[in-house]
Amino acid sequence: MAASGEGVSLPSPAGGEDSRRRRVSYFYEPTIGDYYYGQGHPMKPHRIRMAHSLVVHYGLHRLLELSRPFPASEADIGRFHSEEYVSFLASATGNPTALDPRAVKRFNVGEDCPVFDGLFPFCQASAGGSIGAAVKLNRGDADITVNWAGGLHHAKKAEASGFCYVNDIVLAILELLKFHRRVLYIDIDVHHGDGVEEAFFTTNRVMTVSFHKYGDFFPGTGHITDIGAGEGKHYAVNVPLSDGIDDATFRDLFQCIIKRVMDVYQPEVVVLQCGADSLAGDRLGCFNLSVKGHADCLRFLRSFNIPMMLLGGGGYTIRNVARCWCYETAVAVGVEPDNKLPYNDYYEYFGPDYNLHIQPRSVENLNTTKDLENIKNMILDHLSTLEHVPNAQFHERPSDPEGPEEKEEDMDKRPAQRSRLWSGGAYDSDTEDPENMKSETNELTANSILKDDSNDDL
């Protein structure tokens, strides 16, 4: 059963007729792997460097535009976060005695979110990458943009949370909103995307959809009945799941819900947070997805031919995070890489099998068919309330007497003013050799995962 190819086909932007090829712009800060949260802390920026090494050793860089991000300034970060919080982050150093204990408490730094050396430059690089990715999409320079250092979805307006300090996703979406009327945010991290949901809880210009473990699990929000408030009511979707969800179950649920979301919301751009802690064997997570199953989400979304941004997020078994994000970069560019990993700088991390793909664990999927049916139905019900008044929700607020009269907007086409700045074709036509490129496979079911008994991670 093919996992891709389904979806509402919107008219693709100029140059996108070949559904296999996309112009992909990838942001990477070369020093990102040097940042260190502290002894024993599960979040390790080094995983981003490992992913990058795999991407390059597979030769995927030849199909990418690679850029070093511009570091976001305090003012840039202040577009969302509160001034006091940003200035605290900017001045916080790794010396624990120099910190004001009241500020530490107020901004929730210290334990899960320690103040480490280089904290602020780390945040600047993460945010800079995501905002840069947004600008690329706004300008039409790329179809898909990637920032694995981003995706830190727990950070709130005035406090750190869940290993996240600056919410690069919110900043990126605010940038996208300059050129896109409706932005869809999808979060497949095992934890609820609370920071992003909260930031856009009361607006209908951003729809947030989060698939996560719910029930005695961080952060505790993400109940199925949290659907937004005010103008944002029905523009937040939460899919609460139990432990052990596998590729097939997740895919069915994801495709069913996202298809409906695409139908009723018709976003102009999609932001996908690819937190890799939903993979099997994650140190903190409890799902049972393989790398292929995780990447199926991306593959499905890609088939809608809408501009897309891919961001990182959680992921605490670093060898699997690297595998996942490398593979998802490959899916973005339209290449199916070999399962045998190329020799690379971190080769031994991936033993004893040294393969790209991982096996799901033999654990029970505690999501019963009945539970999933109920969840699906409830969510589809919520979404159906958006269908009844297809244009009403996009009207200007009636309380604004000076506002222009709402025109019947043709939602399918981009307004003419935002003409494309890029004329078409790949980034470097010399490197693109169609004979060398692997064709994208559609065989992405669980059956196609390589059965490799020696890969028995414990």
Added chain:
Amino acid sequence: MESAAYALDILSRLQFLGFCAGLKIPDPASSHPSEVFDAVLAAFLREVYPGKRDTRPLPAALGDGRRVDLLRLFSAVRAAGGYVTCSAGAWAGAAESAVLAAPVKILYAKYLGALDRWIQRLPEAERPSEEKEEPSLDCNGRGQQDMVLKRKREDMAGMLDWVRGVAESVSEEGAMAAGLADGYFPAALAVREAVSRKRARRASVANGALSQEVSCKCCRSTTSAKIDVLCTKKHGLLVQHAGSDTNDLTKVLQNMNGSAMVIEHESNLNGQWKHECKKQLNSSDGWHFTSHKRTKIPVGSSYQAHVPQWSDVPPENYDDPETLKWLGTKLWPLKNENKVALVDCDPIGKGREDICSCNFPRSVECVRFHIAERRLQLRRELGSAFYVWGFDRMGEEIALSWTDEEEANFKAVMQMYAPSPERNLWDRLHLSFRLKRKKELVSYYFNCFLLRRRCYQNRITPRKIDSDDEEETEFRFLGNSLGQSATKYDSTKQTICIQSTNCMDLDQ
């Protein structure tokens, strides 16, 4: 020692637990110890399995009529660490000690299982001096608490099964009684109490009543399957959230028809959890993902982002430097460099060839050779980008700027301080390497140290690999920094195969 005193000690402990209240052994000194034990056991079993006397006739005998000395068997199993440990593989030893060549496990379970479970409940202090030599086989020297927890986990799973069984077959007295025998009922009540207390606390947290200092981190939000002993101590919970490698605690609510007895759903999905568990015991703060528990999403200008109304007019000056700066510094593709080198490159997405002409394919040396080869190719292809992207600071080549002594020193400090609960590892490293900046130490840690640990794990303990447990220090580097001498082969002598003392799990 299987003396009558031992049997009497068992009796006194049972009496402490509330069994065999009025039992007195007439003239124990002159009776054979095993008879004394059988008498105690008989009385205990009568209370624990009311109405089922006939299924456990005493004295116990094998199929061929040979009598079984239950006292000896019980003592042997206790000495080996109890029923649970023996189930992990020590039955042969226990059987031998008890001079039995029979299926002892079944026998033990039938006659002595309940006794074993009850006796284990007693705290260490209650044990008589003879039992202090009892080795705890599965503790790895980390103390009794792991054992206690492991037993408690098994009990918890058993108790849950019992509760479900009772719920599903309410009329059967047998099911109820069996649970009583194993002490499940009091445990179930304790769980119910704990959960209702936890709920009350959660409700108050949600109302913002608790400040950060007062509330316990582990209770507010935990990742699944964490045991937190400190939480227990603070709040007097009798029951920790328990799990085991193979058992799940599932929601009993449906079965219990709305009873207050709810056991939260926890499960363990990987062996790394054990390490988390042990870490919890050793350190006061695990990575619990603490949170200000807010189940209701707050609304207001302090929480939401400001989202402007949509305007058909695009922003002005999207081509200005302020905007263009966000495009960052383009690193690839390069303008005019190295176009020739690309022709020789492998196809995009190609993996490695497993066949090579090395003397020992897939050995440490072979792998290191191929990695170096690959990096050289990459350097040719990328040109300056190789350095800009930081590839010169990746991988084991970092170690080339470290002396052997420095590397040995690093490893020694890691072994000493990585498992320490004080979290002072990096301070210690800084003290030992005053001339190296912290960035250099961190880089060596991820690029060399962890990589070599993984190299060792991949070859010596392939079933027990972990890229993320920082406390694991039981390993050695294979070969020197260039990978040479990882495998020594003396061609003048015949090779003999001997069992590797490092290999602990290839046979499993």
